Amino acid sequence: MKKAVIYAGSHRKGGNSDQAANLLARGVQEAGGQTDIIFIRDHAIMPCQACGFCDKSIDHQGSQRCILGEKDEAWTLFSPLFTARTVLIASPIYFYHLPSMFKTWIDRSQQFWTAKTTGEHWVADLPKRTAHTVLVAGRPTGKKLFEGAHITLRYFLHNFNIALADPLIFRGVDKHDDLSRQSDFEARIIELGHHAWTSSR
Numbered sequence: 066m067k068k069a070v071i072y073a074g075s076h077r078k079g080g081n082s083d084q085a086a087n088l089l090a091r092g093v094q095e096a097g098g099q100t101d102i103i104f105i106r107d108h109a110i111m112p113c114q115a116c117g118f119c120d121k122s123i124d125h126q127g128s129q130r131c132i133l134g135e136k137d138e139a140w141t142l143f144s145p146l147f148t149a150r151t152v153l154i155a156s157p158i159y160f161y162h163l164p165s166m167f168k169t170w171i172d173r174s175q176q177f178w179t180a181k182t183t184g185e186h187w188v189a190d191l192p193k194r195t196a197h198t199v200l201v202a203g204r205p206t207g208k209k210l211f212e213g214a215h216i217t218l219r220y221f222l223h224n225f226n227i228a229l230a231d232p233l234i235f236r237g238v239d240k241h242d243d244l245s246r247q248s249d250f251e252a253r254i255i256e257l258g259h260h261a262w263t264s265s266r
Protein backbone atom coordinates (compact mmCIF):
# COMPACT_ATOMS: atom_id res chain seq x y z
CA MET A 66 0.00 0.00 0.00
CA LYS A 67 1.26 3.49 -0.85
CA LYS A 68 1.68 5.71 2.19
CA ALA A 69 0.86 9.30 3.01
CA VAL A 70 3.88 11.35 4.06
CA ILE A 71 3.69 14.11 6.67
CA TYR A 72 6.42 16.76 6.89
CA ALA A 73 6.62 18.64 10.20
CA GLY A 74 8.45 21.94 9.84
CA SER A 75 8.96 23.37 13.32
CA HIS A 76 12.32 23.72 15.04
CA ARG A 77 10.45 23.35 18.35
CA LYS A 78 9.86 19.81 19.55
CA GLY A 79 6.39 19.09 20.93
CA GLY A 80 4.86 22.39 19.82
CA ASN A 81 1.70 23.28 17.96
CA SER A 82 2.61 22.03 14.51
CA ASP A 83 4.05 18.79 15.93
CA GLN A 84 0.65 18.28 17.53
CA ALA A 85 -1.00 19.06 14.19
CA ALA A 86 1.27 16.51 12.47
CA ASN A 87 0.21 13.83 14.96
CA LEU A 88 -3.47 14.67 14.44
CA LEU A 89 -3.04 14.50 10.66
CA ALA A 90 -1.50 11.05 11.11
CA ARG A 91 -4.49 10.04 13.24
CA GLY A 92 -6.86 11.17 10.49
CA VAL A 93 -4.98 9.16 7.86
CA GLN A 94 -4.94 6.08 10.10
CA GLU A 95 -8.63 6.40 10.97
CA ALA A 96 -9.33 6.45 7.22
CA GLY A 97 -7.47 3.14 6.90
CA GLY A 98 -4.20 4.58 5.61
CA GLN A 99 -0.58 4.40 6.58
CA THR A 100 1.75 7.32 7.10
CA ASP A 101 5.16 8.41 8.36
CA ILE A 102 5.92 11.74 10.00
CA ILE A 103 9.21 13.35 8.98
CA PHE A 104 10.48 15.99 11.40
CA ILE A 105 12.64 18.17 9.18
CA ARG A 106 14.62 19.49 12.19
CA ASP A 107 16.02 15.98 12.78
CA HIS A 108 17.79 15.90 9.41
CA ALA A 109 21.11 17.43 8.44
CA ILE A 110 20.66 19.38 5.23
CA MET A 111 23.25 21.52 3.51
CA PRO A 112 22.19 24.66 1.63
CA CYS A 113 22.03 24.79 -2.16
CA GLN A 114 25.40 26.05 -3.40
CA ALA A 115 23.91 27.71 -6.51
CA CYS A 116 26.72 25.98 -8.43
CA GLY A 117 24.64 25.33 -11.57
CA PHE A 118 25.57 21.61 -11.60
CA CYS A 119 21.90 20.57 -11.87
CA ASP A 120 21.43 22.79 -14.96
CA LYS A 121 24.19 20.94 -16.81
CA SER A 122 23.80 17.36 -15.56
CA ILE A 123 20.79 16.32 -17.64
CA ASP A 124 22.08 12.75 -17.95
CA HIS A 125 21.91 12.32 -14.18
CA GLN A 126 18.87 11.11 -12.31
CA GLY A 127 17.93 10.89 -8.66
CA SER A 128 20.43 12.01 -6.07
CA GLN A 129 23.17 12.22 -8.70
CA ARG A 130 21.45 15.24 -10.19
CA CYS A 131 22.76 17.47 -7.37
CA ILE A 132 26.48 17.96 -6.75
CA LEU A 133 25.85 17.32 -3.05
CA GLY A 134 24.36 13.89 -3.94
CA GLU A 135 23.80 11.92 -0.76
CA LYS A 136 26.39 13.78 1.31
CA ASP A 137 23.54 14.87 3.54
CA GLU A 138 19.92 13.86 4.15
CA ALA A 139 18.13 16.05 1.58
CA TRP A 140 17.55 13.06 -0.70
CA THR A 141 16.16 10.96 2.18
CA LEU A 142 13.50 13.62 2.56
CA PHE A 143 12.81 13.94 -1.18
CA SER A 144 12.28 10.21 -1.74
CA PRO A 145 8.72 10.05 -0.32
CA LEU A 146 7.63 12.79 -2.75
CA PHE A 147 8.16 10.28 -5.57
CA THR A 148 6.12 7.50 -3.98
CA ALA A 149 3.59 9.05 -1.59
CA ARG A 150 -0.10 8.78 -2.30
CA THR A 151 -0.67 12.17 -0.69
CA VAL A 152 1.50 14.76 1.04
CA LEU A 153 0.68 16.53 4.30
CA ILE A 154 2.57 19.42 5.87
CA ALA A 155 2.32 20.95 9.35
CA SER A 156 4.45 24.02 9.89
CA PRO A 157 4.69 27.25 11.82
CA ILE A 158 5.30 30.64 10.24
CA TYR A 159 8.66 32.26 10.97
CA PHE A 160 9.06 35.82 9.71
CA TYR A 161 6.08 35.46 7.38
CA HIS A 162 7.55 32.34 5.82
CA LEU A 163 8.58 28.75 6.42
CA PRO A 164 11.20 27.98 9.09
CA SER A 165 14.75 28.19 7.75
CA MET A 166 15.51 24.44 7.90
CA PHE A 167 12.42 23.73 5.82
CA LYS A 168 13.34 26.45 3.32
CA THR A 169 16.94 25.20 3.13
CA TRP A 170 15.62 21.79 2.11
CA ILE A 171 13.25 23.32 -0.44
CA ASP A 172 16.12 25.26 -2.04
CA ARG A 173 17.84 21.93 -2.62
CA SER A 174 14.92 20.93 -4.85
CA GLN A 175 16.15 23.25 -7.60
CA GLN A 176 17.40 20.06 -9.29
CA PHE A 177 13.77 18.93 -9.77
CA TRP A 178 12.72 22.30 -11.18
CA THR A 179 15.35 21.85 -13.88
CA ALA A 180 14.30 18.25 -14.56
CA LYS A 181 10.60 19.09 -14.69
CA THR A 182 10.97 22.14 -16.95
CA THR A 183 13.12 20.19 -19.41
CA GLY A 184 10.49 17.41 -19.46
CA GLU A 185 12.66 14.63 -18.05
CA HIS A 186 10.39 11.63 -17.62
CA TRP A 187 11.60 10.50 -14.21
CA VAL A 188 10.17 13.73 -12.78
CA ALA A 189 7.70 15.03 -15.40
CA ASP A 190 5.75 11.73 -15.47
CA LEU A 191 5.15 11.44 -11.74
CA PRO A 192 1.46 10.81 -10.94
CA LYS A 193 -0.68 13.84 -10.19
CA ARG A 194 -1.37 14.17 -6.48
CA THR A 195 -2.57 16.73 -3.94
CA ALA A 196 -0.92 18.13 -0.80
CA HIS A 197 -2.67 19.56 2.26
CA THR A 198 -1.17 21.90 4.85
CA VAL A 199 -1.78 23.04 8.40
CA LEU A 200 -0.04 26.36 9.09
CA VAL A 201 0.14 28.02 12.52
CA ALA A 202 1.26 31.55 13.38
CA GLY A 203 1.62 33.57 16.55
CA ARG A 204 0.05 36.78 15.29
CA PRO A 205 -3.72 37.02 15.55
CA THR A 206 -4.00 39.18 12.42
CA GLY A 207 -2.16 39.87 9.16
CA LYS A 208 -3.62 39.49 5.70
CA LYS A 209 -0.39 38.14 4.21
CA LEU A 210 0.76 36.06 7.19
CA PHE A 211 0.56 32.73 5.36
CA GLU A 212 1.10 33.95 1.80
CA GLY A 213 4.90 33.50 1.52
CA ALA A 214 4.84 29.95 2.89
CA HIS A 215 1.91 28.98 0.68
CA ILE A 216 3.42 30.30 -2.57
CA THR A 217 6.78 28.62 -1.89
CA LEU A 218 5.11 25.30 -1.08
CA ARG A 219 2.98 25.52 -4.21
CA TYR A 220 5.93 25.95 -6.56
CA PHE A 221 8.09 23.45 -4.69
CA LEU A 222 5.45 20.71 -4.89
CA HIS A 223 4.51 21.54 -8.49
CA ASN A 224 7.85 20.03 -9.57
CA PHE A 225 6.62 16.65 -8.27
CA ASN A 226 3.19 17.00 -9.93
CA ILE A 227 1.66 17.71 -6.55
CA ALA A 228 -1.02 20.42 -6.39
CA LEU A 229 -1.49 22.35 -3.17
CA ALA A 230 -4.95 22.68 -1.60
CA ASP A 231 -5.92 25.77 0.41
CA PRO A 232 -4.22 25.63 3.82
CA LEU A 233 -5.95 25.03 7.15
CA ILE A 234 -4.66 28.00 9.15
CA PHE A 235 -4.56 28.82 12.85
CA ARG A 236 -3.75 32.37 14.00
CA GLY A 237 -2.85 33.57 17.49
CA VAL A 238 -1.05 30.31 18.23
CA ASP A 239 2.25 31.14 19.94
CA LYS A 240 3.02 29.27 23.17
CA HIS A 241 3.78 25.61 22.58
CA ASP A 242 0.27 24.41 23.52
CA ASP A 243 -1.82 27.34 22.21
CA LEU A 244 -3.25 25.22 19.41
CA SER A 245 -5.21 23.23 21.98
CA ARG A 246 -7.13 26.43 22.88
CA GLN A 247 -8.50 26.85 19.34
CA SER A 248 -12.06 25.69 18.85
CA ASP A 249 -12.53 22.33 17.16
CA PHE A 250 -8.82 22.18 16.31
CA GLU A 251 -8.61 18.42 16.89
CA ALA A 252 -11.64 17.52 14.79
CA ARG A 253 -10.64 19.88 11.97
CA ILE A 254 -7.10 18.55 11.65
CA ILE A 255 -8.11 14.89 11.98
CA GLU A 256 -10.76 15.49 9.32
CA LEU A 257 -8.11 16.96 7.00
CA GLY A 258 -5.91 13.87 7.42
CA HIS A 259 -8.94 11.65 6.81
CA HIS A 260 -9.92 13.63 3.71
CA ALA A 261 -6.35 13.61 2.35
CA TRP A 262 -6.36 9.83 2.44
CA THR A 263 -9.88 9.15 1.16
CA SER A 264 -9.61 11.71 -1.67
CA SER A 265 -6.35 10.21 -2.98
CA ARG A 266 -5.45 6.87 -4.45
Ligand SMILES: Cc1cc2nc3c(=O)[nH]c(=O)nc-3n(C[C@H](O)[C@H](O)[C@H](O)COP(=O)(O)O)c2cc1C
Pocket residue numbers: 075076077079080081082083156157158159160161162201202203204205210238239240241
Ligand atom coordinates in the same frame (compact mmCIF):
# COMPACT_ATOMS: atom_id res chain seq x y z
C1 LIG B 1 12.07 32.67 14.58
C2 LIG B 1 10.58 32.83 14.73
C3 LIG B 1 9.93 33.70 13.90
C4 LIG B 1 8.55 33.87 14.00
N1 LIG B 1 7.91 34.70 13.12
C5 LIG B 1 6.57 34.85 13.18
C6 LIG B 1 5.89 35.69 12.24
O1 LIG B 1 6.46 36.30 11.35
N2 LIG B 1 4.53 35.81 12.37
C7 LIG B 1 3.83 35.16 13.35
O2 LIG B 1 2.61 35.31 13.40
N3 LIG B 1 4.46 34.34 14.23
C8 LIG B 1 5.81 34.16 14.16
N4 LIG B 1 6.44 33.31 15.06
C9 LIG B 1 5.64 32.59 16.07
C10 LIG B 1 5.33 31.14 15.65
O3 LIG B 1 4.67 31.08 14.41
C11 LIG B 1 4.46 30.50 16.73
O4 LIG B 1 5.12 30.54 17.98
C12 LIG B 1 4.05 29.08 16.41
O5 LIG B 1 3.06 28.65 17.30
C13 LIG B 1 5.23 28.12 16.49
O6 LIG B 1 4.79 26.84 16.11
P1 LIG B 1 5.33 25.49 16.82
O7 LIG B 1 4.69 25.48 18.20
O8 LIG B 1 4.84 24.41 15.95
O9 LIG B 1 6.81 25.59 16.90
C14 LIG B 1 7.82 33.14 14.97
C15 LIG B 1 8.51 32.25 15.82
C16 LIG B 1 9.86 32.08 15.71
C17 LIG B 1 10.59 31.12 16.62
